[in-house]
Amino acid sequence: MAKKTTTPKRFPRALYETELLRLQGELVRMQEWVRASGARVVVVFEGRDAAGKGGTIKRVAEHLNPRVCRIVALPAPTERERTQWYFQRYVDHLPAAGEIVLLDRSWYNRAGVERVMGFCTPQEYQRFLRQCPVFEELLVEDGILLRKYWFSVSDTEQERRFRERQRNPLKRWKLSPMDLESITRWDDYSRAKDDMLVHTDTEVAPWTVVEAEDKRKARLNMIAHLLDTIPWEPVERPELVLPERPRRGDYVRPPREVEREAPDHAAELLRKSAG
Template sequence: MPGVATGRTSPDAAQTGGGGLPPGTRSGAVHRARTGGRAPDGSDAPSGPLPVSHAGGRAAKHGGACPGTGGLRGTGAGVGPGRAVAGRDGHSRGDEDHEDHEDHEGGVDAAVPPDPRRSGDGSDGLPGSAPRVPDPGAGGARSRGTGDYVEVVDTGHQAMEAEMAGKKPAKVSRDDYERELLRQQTELVRLQEWVRSEGARLVVVFEGRDAAGKGGTIKRVTEHLNPRVARIAALPTPTERERTQWYFQRYVEHLPAAGEIVLFDRSWYNRAGVEHVMGFCTEKEYQLFLRQCPVFERMLLEDGILLRKYWFSVSDAEQQERFRRRLEDPVRRWKLSPMDLESITRWEAYSRAKDEMMVHTDTAEAPWYVVESDDKRRARLNMIAHLLASVPYHEVPPPVLELPERPPSTGYERPPRDLRTYVPDHAASL
């Protein structure tokens, strides 16, 4: 990807105990092994006040990046024009009542000293580095696009202060959620058309604990997209043959071609999470993954693929409640597996695995963005807004189409109805 910032070695690499980190890797989170593994609120964030959050704090570490978007790497001029949509027009979601109460874990960073190599424009003072998104200024707002749409991007400070004070942000109302979601989905269609028109390749990685809200967010992202352009990759357990391959090989074949978007519902990061915690890979395989993953992702970026990685962060109490609801709901009972329940007893093991993963793979080229997801509506809106703000798309004018006049009949007659088998009218019995 032109203008991708080259990485820098983590200032606290010597303290991580993870061995020599690949170039470009930095510590993306305070290692929970040093903080006891769990915060007072039950999440696996480190306890005690910290100066910056994982999302909002990236701005401080990367010089002038937009705080509300986690410090987006500037790859172009903003997002295309958007139009506010008045409402849902009666469009409802059948599973909202099931899902809305389901998804905090708190990914927080330690403060990182300023990099003396950083240049005055906010970019890394290294060859090939890209300038950061300009500082939005007071209030954390910035104008996007060339149309009549201006989005206010929250700096994240209010949410951080509320969390540290033990307060939760107010719930997003259903009306506000539906209105904003439809507006975002309209923008996602514009993003899709830009991807198709420009021959771009976009990969979005969704990771997080079980029941963190990944699948529900993916559903909202793809709801109005063309399945021939945007597809979901949710790989099953590897086959015996795949186990003998290079670990990343089975994921490579699912990467997008020109004009495609691929959303990974879990990804190659399985090795850093469930495989490591549950003993499905050896320690040697695990350490090899941590070394190779940043290199693998750098190769994708250098080849022009746009890569966005999101970690959905859910608290242990909220996860437990979602498991309970799934257990009692016959429609969604299939989502719950013995492996999911095993994660309850291994919460801190997963926390440490996630932290180690972040230390090695939260790089300047391919950063992780944490989505607080105890509130599913807020998580979906925040994630989609961040994705839209991070891709330099613009509106592509649709082709001019006119409905032709229907030609007159040429004498065709429909065969008798009794020659066809129709489904019974079940709706008439309601």
């Protein structure tokens, strides 16, 4: 008799939401240190398709100032960019003082999808493996705080998430032909990931693997690790005092009828629900 498989129990939602909110509060405090100290932070998010990178990035940035924390998700390179030094277009998006950059995929495209799908030549791939550790060492030497996370998920869970995207109209945009290719090329991507780690997991810029079978645990683990490894300190912010509102002057607002207001869709919903 075949052994019945059971779905692993997910991390409790209530505990997850409580801890996530606490960690996000710490991220806000870390952001203040980055802004005040002039630090430059780059966080690389890589991993299997549907491993939960995008959801984690969203939770990291959710309460941060978009002027301090930027999400960078580059499209396919243009014809001009294809003729540039490979790392060149990524350099344009590196942070200035007091900024955090979250890279939703990065220069490691060359070690993954470009290698597996044949979008680069073997010579370009080998050049990348030689240059990448040097490039990252230069970033770190210049003072950039570089963190690299690889989100790992099983083939079974990946396929389950793909099917969920296929069924859900709100998530269908996340499913691309390239994602479907990753199902049939699972072993090729596995070999590419192994080779990438061998060449680019260095003392200067190490990889941190995030087990992402459970998205809730993966988010908590990644954010907690980031907070633990960035050498930030609490920054005291000056207390802001709301001024007294001055007495009304002689300003008279124009009649509302002359303005184009959005239709009251919410009121219509209330009327329909009451009826």
